[in-house]
Amino acid sequence: MRVREVVREAIAQRGQAHVALSGGSTPRAMHARLARLEGIEWPRVHVWWGDERFVPPEHSDSNQRMARETLLSLVAIPESNIHPVESTPDAATAARSYEAALRRMVTAVDAEGTPRLDLVLLGIGSDGHTLSLFPGAAEPDPKLLVISAVAPPTSPVKDRVTLTKRTARAARTRVFLAVGADKRALIDSCVHRGGINGGAVHPAATVGDAEWYVDPAAGPAGR
Secondary structure (H helix, E strand, C coil): CHHHHHHHHHHHHHCCEEEEECCCCCHHHHHHHHHHCCCCCHHHEEEEECEEECCCCCCCCCHHHHHHHHCHHHCCCCHHHECCCCCCCCHHHHHHHHHHHHHHHCCCECCCCCECCCEEEECCCCCCCECCECCCCCCCCCCCCEEEEECCCCCCCCEEEEECHHHHHHCCEEEEEECCHHHHHHHHHHHHCCCEECCEECHHHCCCCCEEEECCCCCCCCC
16 A cells, blocks of 8 residues: 555654645545554654644544544554644634644755655545645745635635645655546546646646546546
8 A cells, every 4th residue: 555655664764754644535445444554653653634624623524533533543653643733723823833833843854944744645626626725715925834724615614724735745745535537537637737727727736746546437547
């Protein structure tokens, strides 16, 4: 499994692995498989979130809750290695706090001083968004690693905290997981045509080169 391969390589080279999990429902099957896999030194793995819905951790829409139920409660990872987004007092404050934690805990950096996560797991929405980077959103300060964001009106949870493109691009490995025939055209656009959508670019195409793992309905992605 690719996730295990990246984690083991990071531990062998740097003594630990920093992984940002994806939210939503797609990662559930991957979590279930990871929880059963042998050969991962969970005490050396640090878990982050690529984005989080700004809700309490026990909320049904919490990405943290889903990850704990489907993976983290089933493996021998120390609580001190789990780094959730704080749910209080507001999303902007939580984003600043999360950025400070990243800078403090992820000591390997790129040439611009950006912390280098070993692996960022990503999904793609039907509008081409990834993380909580949505089409049409204003570009944030390029120095920021984590920002607060507002989801479209159709989302049940509007307030979000998300890694920025800068942080995703600095990661050593980016992996997209996608399922469903409705994602086929989006994936083809991101992989083969630069993510162009009219005069704009799908956010999923702006986070850096990535590996794509898709189900038969959504692929093949060819990458």
